[in-house]
Amino acid sequence: MQPDEAIDTGLLCIGSGPAGVAAAMAYREAGGTGRVLVVSDDEEPPYERPPLSKGLLRGEPPGTATPLHDARDYLAHGIELRLADPATALDPMSRTATLRSGAIVAYRACVLASGAGPVRPDVPGAHLPGTHVLRSLSDARALLRAAAGARAAIVIGSGFVGCEAAASLAMRGVAVTLISPEDAPQRSRLGPWAGVRISRWLSEAGVRLELGEKLASLEQRAADLRATTESGKVVTAQVVVLAAGISPRVDLARGAALALHEGRVAVDAHMRTSAPALFAVGDVAYAHNASAGRALAVEHWGDALRMGEVAGHMAAGHDDSWGDVPGFWSTIGDRTLKYAAWGDGWDDAQVTERADQSFAVRYSKQGDLVGVLSFGWDEQYDAASDEIQRAALASVGGAS
Numbered sequence: 001m002q003p004d005e006a007i008d009t010g011l012l013c014i015g016s017g018p019a020g021v022a023a024a025m026a027y028r029e030a031g032g033t034g035r036v037l038v039v040s041d042d043e044e045p046p047y048e049r050p051p052l053s054k055g056l057l058r059g060e061p062p063g064t065a066t067p068l069h070d071a072r073d074y075l076a077h078g079i080e081l082r083l084a085d086p087a088t089a090l091d092p093m094s095r096t097a098t099l100r101s102g103a104i105v106a107y108r109a110c111v112l113a114s115g116a117g118p119v120r121p122d123v124p125g126a127h128l129p130g131t132h133v134l135r136s137l138s139d140a141r142a143l144l145r146a147a148a149g150a151r152a153a154i155v156i157g158s159g160f161v162g163c164e165a166a167a168s169l170a171m172r173g174v175a176v177t178l179i180s181p182e183d184a185p186q187r188s189r190l191g192p193w194a195g196v197r198i199s200r201w202l203s204e205a206g207v208r209l210e211l212g213e214k215l216a217s218l219e220q221r222a223a224d225l226r227a228t229t230e231s232g233k234v235v236t237a238q239v240v241v242l243a244a245g246i247s248p249r250v251d252l253a254r255g256a257a258l259a260l261h262e263g264r265v266a267v268d269a270h271m272r273t274s275a276p277a278l279f280a281v282g283d284v285a286y287a288h289n290a291s292a293g294r295a296l297a298v299e300h301w302g303d304a305l306r307m308g309e310v311a312g313h314m315a316a317g318h319d320d321s322w323g324d325v326p327g328f329w330s331t332i333g334d335r336t337l338k339y340a341a342w343g344d345g346w347d348d349a350q351v352t353e354r355a356d357q358s359f360a361v362r363y364s365k366q367g368d369l370v371g372v373l374s375f376g377w378d379e380q381y382d383a384a385s386d387e388i389q390r391a392a393l394a395s396v397g398g399a400s
């Protein structure tokens with residue numbers, strides 16, 4: 001450790017998730033000059049997060065995380081990774097960041113890609129040993145070790161990470177109970193029809209569902225953890241997965257007095273924050289979408305990559321903007337759902353199901369298509385994704 005180390009960069013990326021790494025790569029590919037440094041509090045070289053609740057948790061090969069890039073790619077692009085040395089302060093006035101090691105990094109441009117952290121529910125026992133969150137590779141490894149010796153697991157939360165983790169643990173032979181206040185998984189986001197369908201898939205994967213139940217407390221009882229719901233239901237297991245949502249990591253942004261909106265860093269469609277030469281991307285950003293004509297909070301892998309790319313291009317002096325329809329795929333058991341939507345509400349959902357149980361749900365708001373969910377029906381998904389963007393562009397004129 002060199003407390004007074006000073007580093008001069010063309011581009012500093014804070015965060016080694018998809019958004020930060022994509023920004024560094026895009027900056028180089030657009031001809032960006034100077035040193036490019038990606039700093040992270042993660043100790044692992046950048047890896048794919050989506051498999052942590054899917055293949056990795058199910059125990060599928062390769063049995064470890066998939067790297068985001070080969071080590072040679074970073075070398076070839078002239079990108080330096082500085083792991084386990086997070087930024088502790090950011091000063092847009094002097095255009096510097098301070099790292100935990102004490103190093104001061106000066107930047108010409110900086111991309112804040114600090115992502116989000118898992119939230120533990122505010123109930124007694126939420127921090128007991130045997131309770132797990134699932135965001136990082138080290139979280140996944142700890143969960144895998146615990147699951148290996150567990151007969152039963154409780155998953156709290158029916159968002160996509162909760163549903164995926166529940167199905168994956170059940171496929172390993174663990175007796176899983178999923179507890180959620182929703183009366184069907186994903187009902188608030190995807191509506192009752194999709195919620196019932198996901199419930200069925202979870203049940204088929206062997207997950208027992210306790211829906212419409214809010215966790216009240218967790219207690220240690222000998223080697224077991226006991227979950228009690230507000231209605232008095234009791235479930236016992238050796239492992240608890242808390243999949244109760246995430247919170248954007250905005251500490252640095254707050255310290256730097258950046259404009260925030262709804263707990264995220266406010267950026268325009270070019271990913272520019274309220275401070276010069278400072279961009280924010282991915283889960284931490286509340287970004288204006290040029291096609292939608294409004295800002296969106298998005299927590300998807302592909303959009304983190306794309307926002308990172310936009311910021312990298314902008315930092316290198318090339319114009320770019322985010323106008324894609326946000327979307328993600330989720331694999332629950334062995335079924336993959338595809339979802340593309342603006343994600344900020346709908347008032348009508350039309351379901352079309354085929355004899356082979358493939359389906360598409362088209363979500364509209366005031367008559368405009370704003371989202372699509374599909375299973376086994378890629379043509380519907382692709383066509384609807386295009387239609388969503390066209391409808392938005394027609395109504396806002398694509399203003400950015």
Ligand SMILES: Cc1cc2nc3c(=O)[nH]c(=O)nc-3n(C[C@H](O)[C@H](O)[C@H](O)COP(=O)(O)OP(=O)(O)OC[C@H]3O[C@@H](n4cnc5c(N)ncnc54)[C@H](O)[C@@H]3O)c2cc1C
Nearest residue numbers: 015017018019040041050086087115282283299300301328
């Ligand atoms: C288990 C799981 C499964 C998922 N599956 C899917 C899926 O199937 N499809 C999908 O679209 N999305 C999925 N997601 C969501 C997706 O992974 C996120 O939307 C995406 O990772 C966001 O990327 P990001 O780069 O903005 O943030 P992150 O991936 O969270 O990366 C942020 C990085 O910043 C680092 N960091 C934070 N603070 C600092 C600091 N002060 N200094 C330095 N470094 C810092 C963090 O350690 C981390 O490396 C999944 C998420 C999880 C947890």
